Amino acid sequence: MELIFPSNIYCMCCERPIDSKMPYSLCGHCVRIVQWVDGNSCSKCGKPLYNYGSDTCKDCSLSNREFKRGFTTVRYSRLERDIIHQFKYRDRSYYGEKLAELMYERILSEDIDADLILPVPMYKLKERRRGYNQAGLLARALARNLDKPYYPDLLIRNLDTRPMSSLGAEERKKNLEGAFSVDGDKAHIIKDKTILLVDDIFTTGSTVNACSEALRKFGAASVYVLTFAAGS
């Protein structure tokens, strides 16, 4: 595939041809407008903060987090949304490798020693329809870069939850009740382990929170979260 459709010659955002020496498959224009997450982010979940004065976001100050800390790479705004849209709905599964490179560099700057890498799982039927779980592609590439084991099917999504964007906080919580569990045959793998949980987007964090809750219930020591983009 790489020979027929080399993934490095077109920009992930604007699809203009790019110089093969450019890192990250972004053209010179787009690499400048990507909004990298800087120091002004929530000390708990990693989401960019829009106003100074507090070191945690509203969601973290209002609700209990089951994960230890979250990290993200870019702010979720228009350009970043376009990249993720291409990745998820336009069959650009090879973007996974490119985005994971950026996430790898992000997590390297943190002092996290995870034992294993897991993706936020997709409902199986949905995954079959799309052909891939985008979080799985990110997690797999990251695990390879970090030289850590990757388990795509350890955490299970039991329910095809409703899209969360239209729901309020209470509804989100209800929507996710019982949504995730751990494969009983593999539960020993996470016992007392530190897990790096990977997803593409972080908004309120209710999905990764529900995943972390299930992992801890099944014996994981702690869960860190890494996403490509975060924002409201």
Ligand SMILES: [Zn+2]
């Ligand atoms: Zn571009």
Ligand SMILES: [Zn+2]
């Ligand atoms: Zn937060």
